[in-house]
Amino acid sequence: MQTDLENYSKEQIFNLAYNYEYKGILIYSNFKNISIFDEILVIKQNGVQLLKTTSEQKNYKLENQIHQVLNPDFIDEKLIVAINYELELIKFYESACKLIKDDEQDLFFRLWATSSNEYIPALKSALNSLKFDTQKEQINGVWLENSQIQNFLDQATKIANGDASKEDINALVNHPNFSFFGGVAAGGLVGMLINEITKEKK
Structure with missing residues (x-):
């Protein structure tokens, strides 16, 4: 889903952010009853709600895309899927924050920082600590x-x-x-x- 954002409007970029986060909801919802995924899911849901609230204030129309997500059986595979999703998300926010300079940038930056500074280290630590x-x-x-x-x-x-x-x-x-x-x-x-x-x- 990664794409060149330079020719996108703010509303289109916002829709991409919403769909990236929504894809994460689907991924982590599949990985049930495992604490690290459950904890990330709760925070992700709050992030999606913030995006919805901001979209209403900006009169942006959000449209869900169709997402295909993997649901492997083993914990190490689940962690690899989650890490790769977060890496993709981080790359998107790196590009988006260069193009958007108002309060939306602040929201994007917070979601980006949470993924980069919280989710990725936690997921990598979980993968490293598998016994x-x-x-x-x-x-x-x-x-x-x-x-x-x-x-x-x-x-x-x-x-x-x-x-x-x-x-x-x-x-x-x-x-x-x-x-x-x-x-x-x-x-x-x-x-x-x-x-x-x-x-x-x-």
Whole structure:
């Protein structure tokens, strides 16, 4: 859903913000009865309400887009999906805050800061702190070492943040579980970048 915002009106940018946040509601609503997701969901719902209230004050019409969201079975997969969604959201707000300079920018900045400073660190910490009974985790029939999960996430995050070198990109493409993790990340910013990397590699 990431796009060039320069030719968008404030109302259109506001609608994008609403839909990004609404997509988060759908994602976290699927991940029920897990405390970290439940806590983020409550805050996300408050953020969406703030967007609705501001839209009424500005006479903006909000329109829900159709969102397809992943709902994997395993906690580590859920965390990866959530992290990739938040990375995509952060990139959107970085662009939006450069174009909007009034009170809407303040609202966008607060939502951006919450995602960047609260959600991402909490989700990464949860992923890092996962403890398994053995050295490996079986995911969709594939046995993976815990370090493989974090290694892939670190490499993908570098690319999403624009900090990756050519060696980092090659390492990601040649990751032994590239296809599996690419599927998990699909739909998020990293997923789109992976698709582009795959095209270039071919």
